[in-house]
Amino acid sequence: MKNYFFTLDNGLQVLIVQDKNKKNGFAELITKFGSKTEGFIYQGKKHSISLGLAHLLEHAIIEESPLGNAANYFKARYVKFNGATGNDYTRFYISDILDFENNLVKLIQVVNQPCFSEECLKEIKKPVIEEIRSYEDRLFLDISKTCYESLHHFHHRWNHCGSIEEVENISIEELNLVHRIFYQPKNQFLKISYAGDLDKIKQLIIDTYQKMEREPVLYEEIVLMEPLSVYQKKKVIPAKGKEELVYVLFKIPTGDFTPKELVRLSFYISYFLKENFSDGSHIYKEFIEKKYTIYSLEKSFDFEKHFMILTIGVFSSFLEEIKIAILKCFQQIHVNEETFELWKKETMIDLLLREEDPLNYLHPYADNILTFHYEKPDTLLDAESFSVEEYRDFLNRLDFSEYAVVGRIEEEKHE
Amino acid sequence: MERKELSTKPNFIVNKDLNTVFFCLVFKAPYRLEDIGKIDVLRQYLFNYSKECPDESKFRYAMIKYLVIHFTLRYREAGENTYIYIRFSLPKDKIIEGYHFEESLDFISRTLFDPFLVNGKFERERFNREKDFLYRGAIETTPSIYTVSFNRVIELLDPKEEIFVKKSTYVEALKKTTEENCYTYYNTWIKENECVSYVYGNFEEEKMEKWMKTYFPQKKASLTFNGNYFECLPSVETEIVEEEGTFRQTALYMVYDILDYKKEDRFLLLLLHDLLSSGENDLIFNTLRGENRLVYSSRVTVKSYHGLFMIETYLNICNKDKAINLVKECLDSLQNEDFLKQAMEKNLKGVEVDLLRKNDTHHALIDDKITKDFNHITTEDVYKAYQQITTKSMKAFLKRVHLRLIYVLKESEQS
Numbered sequence: 036m037k038n039y040f041f042t043l044d045n046g047l048q049v050l051i052v053q054d055k056n057k058k059n060g061f062a063e064l065i066t067k068f069g070s071k072t073e074g075f076i077y078q079g080k081k082h083s084i085s086l087g088l089a090h091l092l093e094h095a096i097i098e099e100s101p102l103g104n105a106a107n108y109f110k111a112r113y114v115k116f117n118g119a120t121g122n123d124y125t126r127f128y129i130s131d132i133l134d135f136e137n138n139l140v141k142l143i144q145v146v147n148q149p150c151f152s153e154e155c156l157k158e159i160k161k162p163v164i165e166e167i168r169s170y171e172d173r174l175f176l177d178i179s180k181t182c183y184e185s186l187h188h189f190h191h192r193w194n195h196c197g198s199i200e201e202v203e204n205i206s207i208e209e210l211n212l213v214h215r216i217f218y219q220p221k222n223q224f225l226k227i228s229y230a231g232d233l234d235k236i237k238q239l240i241i242d243t244y245q246k247m248e249r250e251p252v253l254y255e256e257i258v259l260m261e262p263l264s265v266y267q268k269k270k271v272i273p274a275k276g277k278e279e280l281v282y283v284l285f286k287i288p289t290g291d292f293t294p295k296e297l298v299r300l301s302f303y304i305s306y307f308l309k310e311n312f313s314d315g316s317h318i319y320k321e322f323i324e325k326k327y328t329i330y331s332l333e334k335s336f337d338f339e340k341h342f343m344i345l346t347i348g349v350f351s352s353f354l355e356e357i358k359i360a361i362l363k364c365f366q367q368i369h370v371n372e373e374t375f376e377l378w379k380k381e382t383m384i385d386l387l388l389r390e391e392d393p394l395n396y397l398h399p400y401a402d403n404i405l406t407f408h409y410e411k412p413d414t415l416l417d418a419e420s421f422s423v424e425e426y427r428d429f430l431n432r433l434d435f436s437e438y439a440v441v442g443r444i445e446e447e448k449h450e
Numbered sequence: 451m452e453r454k455e456l457s458t459k460p461n462f463i464v465n466k467d468l469n470t471v472f473f474c475l476v477f478k479a480p481y482r483l484e485d486i487g488k489i490d491v492l493r494q495y496l497f498n499y500s501k502e503c504p505d506e507s508k509f510r511y512a513m514i515k516y517l518v519i520h521f522t523l524r525y526r527e528a529g530e531n532t533y534i535y536i537r538f539s540l541p542k543d544k545i546i547e548g549y550h551f552e553e554s555l556d557f558i559s560r561t562l563f564d565p566f567l568v569n570g571k572f573e574r575e576r577f578n579r580e581k582d583f584l585y586r587g588a589i590e591t592t593p594s595i596y597t598v599s600f601n602r603v604i605e606l607l608d609p610k611e612e613i614f615v616k617k618s619t620y621v622e623a624l625k626k627t628t629e630e631n632c633y634t635y636y637n638t639w640i641k642e643n644e645c646v647s648y649v650y651g652n653f654e655e656e657k658m659e660k661w662m663k664t665y666f667p668q669k670k671a672s673l674t675f676n677g678n679y680f681e682c683l684p685s686v687e688t689e690i691v692e693e694e695g696t697f698r699q700t701a702l703y704m705v706y707d708i709l710d711y712k713k714e715d716r717f718l719l720l721l722l723h724d725l726l727s728s729g730e731n732d733l734i735f736n737t738l739r740g741e742n743r744l745v746y747s748s749r750v751t752v753k754s755y756h757g758l759f760m761i762e763t764y765l766n767i768c769n770k771d772k773a774i775n776l777v778k779e780c781l782d783s784l785q786n787e788d789f790l791k792q793a794m795e796k797n798l799k800g801v802e803v804d805l806l807r808k809n810d811t812h813h814a815l816i817d818d819k820i821t822k823d824f825n826h827i828t829t830e831d832v833y834k835a836y837q838q839i840t841t842k843s844m845k846a847f848l849k850r851v852h853l854r855l856i857y858v859l860k861e862s863e864q865s
Contacts, residue, residue: 056467059810107740110730111796113803132806161743169746169764171698172595278590314498315507329582350586377514384517384541387469391812 046221054393060135060229063128068217070195071122074257087197090120100145185439226401228393271442279352282441283361285345294409308334327353354442365435383418454677458668460647471651477534479639487624493523494580499566516554529679542652559665572629599701599859650816677825695859699764705855711757717835718847723752729800744769
């Protein structure tokens with residue numbers, strides 16, 4: 036699949052994947068600003084960002100765009116469009132089969148040129164507040180908050196939406212300033228999958244940004260350097276009739292890995308979790324036999340700036356037993372050469388199949404750039420070069436000593 | 451009664467652009483409420499153990515070894531029948547060294563038709579483990595606002611559960627599922643049953659014909675089914691029920707039925723559903739969220755075989771009456787000739803775009819073939835039918851739309 040990655044003079048990074056067989060175009064404009072962004076120093080003054088502002092800003096950008104309500108504008112043109120706020124990024128995408136190039140220009144304008152007004156802001160907050168209320172009815176809210184708090188010293192940014200009070204207090208001035216500061220082209224990443232002429236698209240993007248004449252704004256981001264230790268080793272909350280759960284969460288430094296190594300590590304970690312914690316693994320069988328659980332184990336990993344979070348979750352009330360068994364897996368890294376080779380084969384097929392859909396190719400490639408600062412896509416050759424030796428070496432370089440154990444257990448079972 | 455006959459000779463569609471081959475086997479079973487748990491447990495059992503891999507980890511490794519990409523079992527109830535769809539994908543032959551397509555097909559066939567049995571039935575311990583897994587999963591979501599409110603709506607609307615099934619009914623059916631009755635179900639409706647099969651992707655037809663005969667042999671030449679399963683609930687006066695809840699939000703359901711609903715009305719109802727909840731019109735969401743900001747989200751569900759549609763949203767109790775009136779106004783607004791005409795034109799254009807999008811995907815051809823064969827409607831059918839609908843016929847239809855139930859689960863006092 037043909038692809039281009041380049042950075043424009045204004046700092047905007049652009050990744051384009053071309054699939055001549057697809058008529059539908061897809062574009063996602065990502066701003067490197069999310070709910071975890073702490074604050075900034077501008078003209079010598081410190082500004083902290085309220086929790087929930089990034090999310091409210093995403094709503095405001097959509098609803099108060101130069102095109103009016105952007106969601107309605109795109110809907111009227113049969114374009115799929117939406118926005119989403121994450122920890123470190125805010126995303127806006129279009130998917131269009133009729134007039135992609137024109138709507139790409141509109142997407143760029145929507146994200147870069149909002150026109151907020153006091154009156155509208157009041158209105159925009161109403162559904163956001165309803166969204167916060169719906170969050171509070173979620174069955175796993177308490178445990179996910181506790182997990183985040185246990186891992187992070189700076190744990191006040193545990194969700195995207197903030198509280199009703201925080202959202203109510205966000206002013207139009209704050210929104211405007213934060214948008215000016217963080218939504219600059221140099222903080223943006225545009226990923227596109229399109230069948231059309233790539234040089235033409237590139238010129239279109241350059242022209243659109245040039246016409247907007249955005250002056251660069253100098254600022255310094257306030258970054259709270261999250262310590263590599265966990266905040267609390269153990270925390271148990273009452274289940275109050277909800278499903279009992281145990282989580283063991285590891286905070287693992289990754290600072291000494293190069294970008295390319297981090298990409299490879301992400302593949303190896305997926306094998307490690309599959310091998311050790313999938314249905315049929317030794318630990319799963321042990322938990323089933325001892326009736327600690329009847330469910331599959333939950334397993335995930337996520338890369339933050341200088342560390343990785345690795346999570347193993349079990350629907351169970353046997354907190355201590357589960358903790359001991361999981362820690363044992365991390366103390367003795369078990370490698371099964373036969374399953375490693377099978378996993379390698381599976382990964383190769385997965386990479387081959389990415390060619391069938393440009394989006395399956397585009398998204399992991401963009402993740403390599405955004406998450407790992409590695410500016411190349413995953414290739415078949417990469418997968419072919421995965422080895423047991425490197426896997427062992429990478430895992431030996433990881434320090435699993437910082438972990439937190441979190442439980443949601445009925446009160447009578449508390450220690 | 452409308453009966454349809456389908457040949458059991460495999461349907462082939464070749465697409466040499468793909469790296470994969472997709473299979474779909476459709477089995478017909480009778481629909482009985484007491485069977486609803488059996489298929490789910492069956493899926494768990496068949497896709498975790500087989501005669502040659504009675505151990506989950508061995509089964510998992512075999513799936514990777516044979517490069518099985520997807521392997522799913524889903525079902526759909528339609529009137530007197532349940533259709534069981536078994537789908538799987540394999541890479542094309544010899545895609546990587548050492549991979550042989552036929553061996554993988556043989557593995558799939560053995561997995562489906564040679565399960566792990568003890569004394570002529572599924573092995574009890576494994577079976578109960580899978581059943582428990584589903585049971586716990588089902589009761590886990592029971593305390594959520596969505597399940598609590600929806601269950602009450604079913605109790606009020608459809609107490610005999612002719613259209614909807616309550617979570618508690620499903621749980622009871624699961625409890626009664628045994629390794630013995632589930633095996634009988636499997637043996638009758640899958641192993642010894644005929645199926646209609648579809649193969650799509652990159653393969654040689656001649657070879658595939660031979661393989662299908664070997665691995666998925668059919669005893670009968672055709673399969674018949676009932677294509678007409680329209681069934682409506684008896685008419686009732688509008689019922690309004692308000693109850694105290696324990697959640698942060700208030701749940702609001704408005705259920706409408708169509709008086710004297712007939713088969714010919716189906717596309718009119720689908721069009722009404724489209725106008726209310728999709729594309730540019732999206733009347734309910736645009737009114738409740740876009741214009742009045744009373745809710746974060748809303749959903750409109752349609753049951754076109756039963757002449758029903760249901761509006762569901764979650765909001766602040768103080769906005770409840772306003773929301774109810776706005777929904778009613780939305781429906782009334784469609785009586786305006788100009789407004790309706792415009793809305794219908796926009797919707798038709800939206801369906802046209804959906805068609806373009808669908809035809810841009812690799813699986814459009816095969817998806818349409820399966821959908822058509824089993825009497826469901828394709829986007830193309832919808833497009834053709836909508837072209838024939840006039841504002842006059844739509845307005846006459848709208849006069850038969852009757853509010854059957856308003857259900858409100860009020861938020862807790864503390865909220």
